[in-house]
Amino acid sequence: MRLLLGEGFRDHTVVITMNDCGVYARTGVTTDPMTARAAAIAVPCTEARARMAVSVTPGDLWGTFDVDISQHPHVAISLVGDGTVAFETSTVPFR
Secondary structure (H helix, E strand, O other): OEEEEOOOOOOEEEEEEEOOEEEEEEEEEOOEOOOOEOEEEEOOOOOOEEEEEEEEEOOOEEEEEEEEOOOOOEEEEEEEOOOEEEEEEEOOOOO
């Protein structure tokens, strides 16, 4: 699975789990205004479905999302507005 951190990150601490296992933990995550990306991560997985969970501070933002990785192997996570974590899936890589 390819995981993309997209828009809205400004010096945040981000923790992401997949099926309750940590897959990403970083501080100082910031979206590059030229690419609208903060990070891209390849996440190995053996299961067809996964529950993704993300925690973002400051702001105490969090969200969970179930994804069928076999159908949508590309997942983007963005911060929208003052308090929304948005998930987007795709069959093809994000630009």
